[in-house]
Amino acid sequence: MHIQLGPIDYLILIVYFLFVLGIGWMLKRYMKGSADFFLSGRSIPAWVTGLAFISANLGAQEVIGMAASGAKYGIMTSHFYWVGAIPAMVFLAIFMMPFYYGSKARSVPEYLKMRFDEKTRGLNAISFAVMTVFSSGISMYALARLLELILGWNFHLSIIVSAVVVLVYIFLGGLTSAIYNEVLQFFMIVLGFTPLVFLALKDIGGWSGLKEKLIPVATGQNFAPGTWTQSWSHMGHVGDNPMGVEWFGMVMGLGFVLSFGYWCTDFLVVQRAMAAKNMNAARRTPLIAAFPKMLFPALVILPGMIAIAMHYSTPGGFLPAGKDGTPDYNMTIPTLLAHYLPTGLLGIGFTALMASFMSGMAGNVTAFNTVWTYDIYQSYLAPNKSDHHYLWMGRFATVAGIIISIGCAYLASRFNNIMDMLQLVFGFVNAPLFATFLLGMFWRRATGHGAFFGLLGGTLGAAVFHGMALAKGNVPGIKGGWLAERLHLSPIPYHNDMGQNFYMALVAWTTCFVLTIVISLATKQNKTDGELKGLVYSLTPKISSADEPWYKQPATLGIIVLAITVLLNIIFW
Amino acid sequence: MNFDLRLPIGLMFSFYGALLTIYGLVGDKAQYERSLGININLVWGIVMLAFGVFMLTLALKSKNKGS
Numbered sequence: 001m002h003i004q005l006g007p008i009d010y011l012i013l014i015v016y017f018l019f020v021l022g023i024g025w026m027l028k029r030y031m032k033g034s035a036d037f038f039l040s041g042r043s044i045p046a047w048v049t050g051l052a053f054i055s056a057n058l059g060a061q062e063v064i065g066m067a068a069s070g071a072k073y074g075i076m077t078s079h080f081y082w083v084g085a086i087p088a089m090v091f092l093a094i095f096m097m098p099f100y101y102g103s104k105a106r107s108v109p110e111y112l113k114m115r116f117d118e119k120t121r122g123l124n125a126i127s128f129a130v131m132t133v134f135s136s137g138i139s140m141y142a143l144a145r146l147l148e149l150i151l152g153w154n155f156h157l158s159i160i161v162s163a164v165v166v167l168v169y170i171f172l173g174g175l176t177s178a179i180y181n182e183v184l185q186f187f188m189i190v191l192g193f194t195p196l197v198f199l200a201l202k203d204i205g206g207w208s209g210l211k212e213k214l215i216p217v218a219t220g221q222n223f224a225p226g227t228w229t230q231s232w233s234h235m236g237h238v239g240d241n242p243m244g245v246e247w248f249g250m251v252m253g254l255g256f257v258l259s260f261g262y263w264c265t266d267f268l269v270v271q272r273a274m275a276a277k278n279m280n281a282a283r284r285t286p287l288i289a290a291f292p293k294m295l296f297p298a299l300v301i302l303p304g305m306i307a308i309a310m311h312y313s314t315p316g317g318f319l320p321a322g323k324d325g326t327p328d329y330n331m332t333i334p335t336l337l338a339h340y341l342p343t344g345l346l347g348i349g350f351t352a353l354m355a356s357f358m359s360g361m362a363g364n365v366t367a368f369n370t371v372w373t374y375d376i377y378q379s380y381l382a383p384n385k386s387d388h389h390y391l392w393m394g395r396f397a398t399v400a401g402i403i404i405s406i407g408c409a410y411l412a413s414r415f416n417n418i419m420d421m422l423q424l425v426f427g428f429v430n431a432p433l434f435a436t437f438l439l440g441m442f443w444r445r446a447t448g449h450g451a452f453f454g455l456l457g458g459t460l461g462a463a464v465f466h467g468m469a470l471a472k473g474n475v476p477g478i479k480g481g482w483l484a485e486r487l488h489l490s491p492i493p494y495h496n497d498m499g500q501n502f503y504m505a506l507v508a509w510t511t512c513f514v515l516t517i518v519i520s521l522a523t524k525q526n527k528t529d530g531e532l533k534g535l536v537y538s539l540t541p542k543i544s545s546a547d548e549p550w551y552k553q554p555a556t557l558g559i560i561v562l563a564i565t566v567l568l569n570i571i572f573w
Numbered sequence: 574m575n576f577d578l579r580l581p582i583g584l585m586f587s588f589y590g591a592l593l594t595i596y597g598l599v600g601d602k603a604q605y606e607r608s609l610g611i612n613i614n615l616v617w618g619i620v621m622l623a624f625g626v627f628m629l630t631l632a633l634k635s636k637n638k639g640s
Contacts, residue, residue, distance in 0.1 A: 008592070008596055011592070012589060012592070015585070015588060015589070016585070019581055019584075019585050022581070023581055026576060027576065030576070048578055180578050180581075183578060183582070184581070184582060184585070187582060187586065187624075191586070191617075191620075191621055191624070195613055195616075195617045199608055199609060199611070199613065202609060203609055339607065340607060340608055340609075341607075341608065341613070342604040342605055342607060342608055342613065342614060343600075343604060344592075344593050344596045344597070344600065344614040344618075345593065345608075345613055345614055345617055348589060348593075348617075348621075
């Protein structure tokens with residue numbers, strides 16, 4: 001597959017780069033101290049942090065991956081939004097943000113230090129820092145690979161150019177620069193993909209035409225006719241749907257553990273809300289994000305569904321074939337762009353795609369330089385230096401982080417397995433985190449030892465479960481089952497990787513939850529009630545926003561968001 | 574922070590909108606076969622231009638109020 005960009009498309013791309021760099025340059029003079037660089041001086045209005053909150057997550061995995069899942073699993077992919085992300089974002093806004101923002105912690109690991117102890121912070125900070133540079137490297141690799149594949153651009157040149165652009169704008173304007181560019185990218189994605197979805201949907205005969213053409217896709221794989229267009233109707237049994245999960249694994253594994261874990265504890269997204277100008281703005285950040293977020297399935301999942309319907313109804317197929325002969329789902333978006341958009345709009349759609357890769361990288365880099373500087377450098381390596389020194393370190397960490405990311409991008413291009421392995425290990429580390437935060441914020445008796453060993457135990461639990469479970473058709477190894485093989489036991493069978501993954505998260509969460517409670521009860525509380533004020537629910541004065549107009553009250557907004565989400569679930573049941 | 578983000582957003586999309594509108598008017602029409610016969614550059618160019626101008630208006634309005 002090959003796309004030919006015209007001069008006008010290149011002009012659009014170059015103008016975008018100029019704006020991105022220009023914003024960084026404009027912000028340079030505001031960067032006076034480390035708080036400006038890492039926290040945006042806590043001065044940003046809620047609509048800006050809200051849109052940045054979505055965009056930071058709208059990287060490669062989201063745009064390309066969600067479209068791929070839309071093709072592979074159909075509308076069930078929307079559970080990632082309507083069961084996962086949205087409820088989690090409401091929970092973060094209403095219940096958790098008061099502690100993050102109110103504690104004046106500068107990062108998520110720093111909150112863990114204030115609430116628990118040094119070792120819990122260290123564990124979280126180090127694993128998070130490693131994870132972010134690797135993710136940014138993977139993002140860079142995916143971008144360069146895509147550009148090489150569809151435009152014939154030089155792989156090395158793509159890596160260098162995208163790295164330099166991101167480096168320059170973060171170096172100049174820190175977190176503010178990243179946030180502002182994320183907002184720019186948000187509008188690029190919305191305005192670039194809307195005409196694409198409109199044209200593709202019109203071509204296939206609207207929603208009813210799509211529904212009809214997706215019937216053979218489902219029946220061809222031995223599923224009930226409506227499987228690709230009904231999100232809940234085929235969740236009764238693991239064998240009834242292509243995801244291989246039933247409703248309990250979906251709601252608890254994906255919704256409760258994985259999504260709440262990601263949206264409520266990952267510093268990459270939480271950092272955006274922490275940059276808001278006051279408590280109310282911080283709490284409204286995830287809620288403002290939730291409104292466009294719940295409509296995003298139309299922009300990222302629907303194209304995948306349309307593409308697979310086309311693929312099965314066009315002689316010779318629509319999507320290019322992958323290595324094993326099945327359609328290459330990751331090419332969904334580029335294929336649609338090339339098929340429907342004429343030169344001009346193609347430049348907009350293509351720039352939107354590049355922007356999403358770059359802001360995914362930038363989000364990781366800003367989270368990395370903050371955690372590195374505050375939680376690792378200032379805490380363990382060089383405490384009590386001047387603020388100016390830490391600002392300098394932040395810029396240095398930005399350069400170093402990007403250089404390491406480039407290294408990771410090349411590592412990914414050489415050894416695909418190393419990357420899979422790393423992502424697996426990160427999965428083990430992340431899965432139990434939400435249990436620690438839940439107990440930390442809502443149970444004053446939870447202790448430092450409890451949190452630390454609970455986290456370790458949860459990670460170990462995830463690894464053991466992974467070693468014991470194996471999805472149908474996989475061989476023991478990186479996909480699971482390695483422990484069972486060693487012990488000469490038959491592995492716990494799963495229909496596919498996704499179901500296995502959801503249950504792994506559930507096991508990790510439960511292990512961490514139970515261990516933290518047991519160890520906390522057996523150890524002495526290391527913090528006084530005074531120290532825990534503002535960090536734990538029962539010891540924190542309630543925040544009232546009664547004097548704000550209704551559309552600025554987090555609770556009211558949260559209820560509206562949840563009501564619309566329930567409605568969407570029912571419409572597409 | 575004395576920097577209104579609506580200004581660059583407005584400028585950028587006004588530029589893109591104007592560019593696509595003009596290109597839609599004067600450019601090669603044969604290429605719209607792929608966009609189902611719709612001159613999507615013209616249509617969407619006008620939409621983006623309207624969005625850009627709207628953002629610019631908001632930014633300039635609050636600037637005048639502030640000074």
